[in-house]
Amino acid sequence: MTQQMKRARESAGARCDRYAPLILGIGAILSTLGFILAFTLAAPVNGAAVDGTELIGDQMVSNQLLFSQKIFYFHMPVAITSFVAIGVAAFYGIRFLMTHRACYDMRGRVASEIALVFVIMVMCSGEMWERFEWGVWWTWEPRLTTYFILMLLVFGYFILRAAVDDPERRATYASVFSIVTFVDVPICFMITRLVPSGVHPTIFRSDSGLSPDMLIPLLLAMFGMFCIAFGVYRLRLRCAQLDVRLEALKERLDD
Amino acid sequence: MNTVLEQIYATILPSAPFVIAAYALMWCALVVYVIYMTVKLKRTEAQMAVMEESLKKIDAEKNNASDRA
Numbered sequence: 001m002t003q004q005m006k007r008a009r010e011s012a013g014a015r016c017d018r019y020a021p022l023i024l025g026i027g028a029i030l031s032t033l034g035f036i037l038a039f040t041l042a043a044p045v046n047g048a049a050v051d052g053t054e055l056i057g058d059q060m061v062s063n064q065l066l067f068s069q070k071i072f073y074f075h076m077p078v079a080i081t082s083f084v085a086i087g088v089a090a091f092y093g094i095r096f097l098m099t100h101r102a103c104y105d106m107r108g109r110v111a112s113e114i115a116l117v118f119v120i121m122v123m124c125s126g127e128m129w130e131r132f133e134w135g136v137w138w139t140w141e142p143r144l145t146t147y148f149i150l151m152l153l154v155f156g157y158f159i160l161r162a163a164v165d166d167p168e169r170r171a172t173y174a175s176v177f178s179i180v181t182f183v184d185v186p187i188c189f190m191i192t193r194l195v196p197s198g199v200h201p202t203i204f205r206s207d208s209g210l211s212p213d214m215l216i217p218l219l220l221a222m223f224g225m226f227c228i229a230f231g232v233y234r235l236r237l238r239c240a241q242l243d244v245r246l247e248a249l250k251e252r253l254d255d
Numbered sequence: 256m257n258t259v260l261e262q263i264y265a266t267i268l269p270s271a272p273f274v275i276a277a278y279a280l281m282w283c284a285l286v287v288y289v290i291y292m293t294v295k296l297k298r299t300e301a302q303m304a305v306m307e308e309s310l311k312k313i314d315a316e317k318n319n320a321s322d323r324a
Contacts, residue, residue, distance in 0.1 A: 024289075035278070047266065050259055050262035050263055051258070051259065051262065052258075052259035052262075053259070054257075054259045054260050054263060056263070061263055063263070064262065064263055064264075064265055064266055065263055065264060065266070065267060066266055066270070067266060067267045067270045067271060067274060068266065068270035068273060068274060070274050071273070071274055071277045071278075074277075074278065074281060075277070078281065117284060117285065117288045120284050121280075121281045121284050121285060124277065124280035124281055124284060125277040125278075125280065125281050127277075128273040128274070128276050128277035128280070129273070129277065131273060132269070132270050132273040228285070232288070232289060232292065235292055235293070235296060236292050236296075238296065239292060239295055239296040239299055242296070242299045242300060242303055243299055245303065246299060246302055246303055246306060249303070249306040249307070249310060250306065252310065253306065253309065253310060253313070
């Protein structure tokens with residue numbers, strides 16, 4: 001039974017690996033569509049009021065049109081994807097602590113690597129938004145501060161891994177650390193509700209205020225990013241698994 | 256262009272470099288990682304194939320030697 005389960009799990013993994021490039025491709029297509037629609041379908045958001053009204057297209061406009069808001073269509077999906085990746089790393093951290101199987105440590109490490117890439121993407125896009133809209137490169141606003149802590153924790157995860165030589169201890173510490181990192185995710189997500197700062201909008205609520213023309217590119221970008229993250233995760237995991245097998249083969253050859 | 260339209264479009268051009276930079280940086284980070292990972296995967300696969308081949312040869316040689324013995 002155990003052998004059968006192991007074989008079934010391996011074949012499911014092989015199937016995932018086979019479809020990973022396809023999922024990555026679907027992600028690229030969806031996010032490209034989201035990108036195009038963000039600039040074509042989604043109407044610009046209104047800013048400060050102007051001294052009059054003008055007819056643009058078929059509607060009267062009496063506010064500044066904010067082009068910088070277009071960053072949001074990818075900034076938010078990428079941030080949510082980074083949360084998911086950190087959640088996956090924490091899940092495998094728990095699985096490792098339960099079973100002490102090295103494969104879960106490897107999966108946790110790969111998920112943290114994906115999280116790191118997405119955290120960097122969030123920071124890059126956020127910085128550009130912030131510089132233009134708020135006129136500063138950094139401000140200690142609650143959402144930014146909690147996300148900055150999250151970024152430091154993700155960096156810390158890899159520093160911790162590099163600092164411990166013993167594989168068993170390294171995996172245990174890293175698993176606990178990934179769970180601790182995940183604790184910051186709900187805090188970061190909820191902080192705009194708990195401490196409203198007025199600059200970071202609350203997107204997920206019963207009435208998000210997003211019209212369909214804004215919601216469609218946003219959702220396309222989000223599903224695109226999920227697909228990309230999953231595809232990249234599977235490819236990176238395959239690479240890590242091959243590395244382990246390669247090391248084993250090298251040892252056999254040395255013997 | 257009249258003054259009202261000027262005010263309406265006042266932030267479009269100044270914000271364009273920031274929007275372009277945001278998307279460029281995001282995609283660059285992702286593309287660099289995907290390329291790095293793909294290259295690493297291909298290299299590992301190639302090494303794996305070479306290793307497996309050498310192991311097969313060694314095993315075959317061992318079998319031949321034991322047969323002769």
